[in-house]
Amino acid sequence: MADLLRAGTGRRVLAVVLALLALQLGQLAAPAWACGCGAMVPGDAARVAVGREESVVRWDGAREQVVMRLTVGGDAERVAWIMPVPGRATVRLGDPALFEELHDVTAPVRRTRYHFWPQDGDWPLVSGDGSAGAPPPPPGAGAPVGVVGRQRLGPFDVARLTATDPGALDGWLDSNGFALPPRLTGALRPYVDQRWEYVAVKLAPQTTGAPLTGALDPLHLTFRTDEPVYPMRLSRLADTPQSLGLYVLAAHRMEPASPIGGERPRVTYAGRVTARTGPLAELAAGTPFLTAIGQEFPFPERIVGDHELRRAPADDPFQQVIHEDRLREVAGIPAWLLTVTGGLALAVATAAWFAVRRTRRPELATPPVQPPAPADRIDHPGITDGEDG
Incomplete structure (x- = not known):
C-alpha cells in the first residue's frame, strides 16, 4: 500500500481565402501570416491570431461549396488573406448557425466507464488537486491580372x-493596399501555373481604431471542380x-x-446527416x-x-467516445476497499x-491396564481344573 501511495501525477482587411474542404484550428501571431486556408496579411507592426478557423x-461531383468562419484576435486593424481556388467562384455571406449544428452532430459521445482498483486521482492515489485530467476546422484574359468582380458583404470587401x-498579382495586391511578404510571390506560382483563380477579402472593424477580434461573419464560396481539393x-x-x-x-x-507532410489524418466523425430542417440539412441535400x-x-x-480528397473504401459510421472513468463504489464506499477489508x-x-x-479438542482416553490374573487361575492348555500341573 505504501508503494501505491508513492506511485501517483488569430481602414479593412484583405481576408480570406477559402478553398475547398476545410475546418481548421490554428494560432498565428506576426510575423506569422499564413493560415490553413490561405495567406493572412496583418497591418504593419501588428499582431493577429486566428484562434479558430x-x-x-x-x-456533389461537379461543384464545391465552402463555408468558412474565422475567430480572430490581436491588435491588427487591417488584416489580409488571399486564397487560391481551382475555378470561378461566387461569394456570399454564410449562416453562422451551420457551425453550431455541426458541433452538435459531431460532438463525441460521453460514456461512463467503471474501474475496480484505484487509479491516479482516486483515493488514496490523489495527486495535485485530485481532479482527473482530460483524456482539439478559396475576364481579363490576356492580362497578367484580371478583376472578375468586387462586392461588399457585411464587413467584407471581396x-x-x-x-x-x-x-x-503581387503588384496588384500591393497597389490596392495589400502588401504581401516576399515569400508569398513564389508560393503562389504553382497556382498561377495551374490557372487557378483567387478570392481576396478586405475586412475592418466597425469602429475606426479598434482591433479585429471575435468571430467574423461566415463566407460562402461556390465554384466548379472535377475533384475535391x-x-x-x-x-x-x-x-x-x-x-x-x-x-x-x-x-x-x-x-x-x-x-502531404503532416501527421496521419484522423477521422473524428463519419455518418449520414439526419437533420430535416436547418442550414445543415439544406447544405447536405444530395450529399448526405x-x-x-x-x-x-x-x-x-x-x-x-494541397489535400486531395477521395472516397473512403467503405461508408462505415464513426463517432468518438470519451470515457469518464469512475471508481466503482457500494453505498459510497470503494468496492475494492470493501473487498480487501472484507477479505x-x-x-x-x-x-x-x-x-x-x-484449544477445545479432547484428549484421547488411555485404556485401563488389566491386572495380571492370580497364579492359581492361570490356565494351562491340556490341563483341566483341579489337575496337578
Missing part, C-alpha cells in the same frame, strides 16, 4: 481575381504549427489521399454523408501540396475459529 465543404503572373500549400509559410479540421459533405465517406477529419502539422515547412476480516475470523477449535 472552421470550414465546411460540400462536393475581390475575385485571375492572374497569369505571380509578380503581377483543399488548398494547403500556402500553409507551409506559417511560423507556428498548424491544426487542420475538415467538415466534408459528399455522397460517401471521404478521406485525404495522403498526409458527413466526414470530419483532423490533422496536425507540427512542421508547416514540410507541407508539399482480511474473513481471514482473521477463519484463523481465530481454527485456533479456538484446536
